[in-house]
Amino acid sequence: MTHTTLRRALLGAALMLAAPAAVAQKALAQDASSTAEQTIAAMTKIFGDHPGKRSNHAKGVVVEGSFTPSKEAATLSKASVFSGAAVPVTVRFSDATGLPQIPDGAPEANPHGLSIKFKPADGAEMDVVTNSLKFFPVATGEEFRDLLVAITRSGPDAQKPSPVEQFMAAHPAAPRALATARTPSSFGRQTYNGVNAFVLIDAAGKRTPFRYRIVPVAGEEILSADDAKAKGPNYLVEEMPASLAKAPVSFRVLAQIAQPGDATKDATIPWPEDRRLVDLGTLTVTKAVPDSETAEKALLFMPNNLPDGVEVSDDPLIDARVQAYAISFGRRSQ
Missing domain, CATH: 2.40.180.10 (Catalase core domain)
Incomplete structure (x- = not known):
């Protein structure tokens, strides 16, 4: 998988459309004491803040x-x-x-x-x-958070290999899973x-x-x-x-x-x-x-x-998803 294809599969366009710096810093400055909170904060940094909408999908x-x-x-x-x-x-x-x-x-x-x-x-x-997807890119909520954080740190000016490229190398199931998306x-x-x-x-x-x-x-x-x-x-x-x-x-x-x-x-x-x-x-x-x-x-x-x-x-991802969905729901309900 080429770097260009990888970036597209990993929301390359989302990186270009990420939240303005002030919004992103605010999101990551929140109390992120749990993996789920850190996950939602990283999603907000990538995608921006869209009141009333899900953090993903x-x-x-x-x-x-x-x-x-x-x-x-x-x-x-x-x-x-x-x-x-x-x-x-x-x-x-x-x-x-x-x-x-x-x-x-x-x-x-x-x-x-x-x-x-x-x-x-x-x-x-x-x-x-x-x-x-035919299977998931990562096995735990912590790994999913780490993937999102790696994406936030892998803009066009990131040093090579970028954090997301390093993550993919360390988690070979991730690029294989993303390649099943059609x-x-x-x-x-x-x-x-x-x-x-x-x-x-x-x-x-x-x-x-x-x-x-x-x-x-x-x-x-x-x-x-x-x-x-x-x-x-x-x-x-x-x-x-x-x-x-x-x-x-x-x-x-x-x-x-x-x-x-x-x-x-x-x-x-x-x-x-x-x-x-x-x-x-x-x-x-x-x-x-x-x-x-x-x-x-x-x-x-x-x-x-x-x-x-x-x-x-x-499967530990089930509880990780439940916690993240609950946080996302609470935010869009405000």
């Missing part, structure tokens, strides 16, 4: 629909979302970065995100947070992966570690770099509501089942493709919400918001 679109579980899902988990009845869902598709105006076709808008809030009748909600023709034509492992628990207490994989029923459709660049700046967030006005968009929600010895606590290690994929059900989005901007400000997707029958694994 700031640009998105909110839609609604339903999830219909498969019969096999109920054999793996006692959670009510898998019990048989269709469950209402709220879904948010998003671009990467904390830049609310980032062009949807920009390389820095990858990886795209898909977050789902399941709302069964018994109130036992479940959140699922996925993105289009731009789709539609949010509904991309595969999304749950890079963190979770655990399904059945009625007898049997525990099954797994990772989510959410696959478009219509198939993936990935654009070339030139075709993505030629698209309008908001083509993804505009295409989804327009598409839903004509017909629903569906995904298969799959569980990739771990085998003994598969790492559940390291999101940088993808499981082999021969691992069994269980069809948990079908996610069908049917309509855009009337006011996406208002809806997304109030939405909080937390990876540990789970019902009885689904639990977190030993």
Whole structure:
């Protein structure tokens, strides 16, 4: 990977659009006693301060629909979302970065995100947070913070090798993960992966570690770099509501089942493709919400918001994400 490609994959444009010095210094001068606070402060330095917006995946679109579980899902988990009845869902598709105006076709808008809030009748909600990377660049919250800090210190005038180049050399999974990011023709034509492992628990207490994989029923459709660049700046967030006005968009929600010895606590290690994929059900989005901007400000997707029958694994990134999301939500709610 060339230096130019690396900088683009690592939000090179974001560095050029980073917060003015006064804003950045203010962000990093805050009490950053926790890794999560340091992470959000670094994101603010990179992307700037955008009140009311997420620190990352700031640009998105909110839609609604339903999830219909498969019969096999109920054999793996006692959670009510898998019990048989269709469950209402709220879904948010998003671009990467904390830049609310980032062009949807920009390389820095990858990886795209898909977050789902399941709302069964018994109130036992479940959140699922996925993105289009095949695996994650780092294994811990501390490493993710360090990556962001390295980006803040790697502007055009940084001494070579720059801090981010040094980070990549020391964490070879990071450039490999970032290389899996691709731009789709539609949010509904991309595969999304749950890079963190979770655990399904059945009625007898049997525990099954797994990772989510959410696959478009219509198939993936990935654009070339030139075709993505030629698209309008908001083509993804505009295409989804327009598409839903004509017909629903569906995904298969799959569980990739771990085998003994598969790492559940390291999101940088993808499981082999021969691992069994269980069809948990079908996610069908049917309509855009009337006011996406208002809806997304109030939405909080937390990876540990789970019902009885689904639990977190030993992956430390899950708790790191929860803490960072909580800080980001608190700031945009002010």
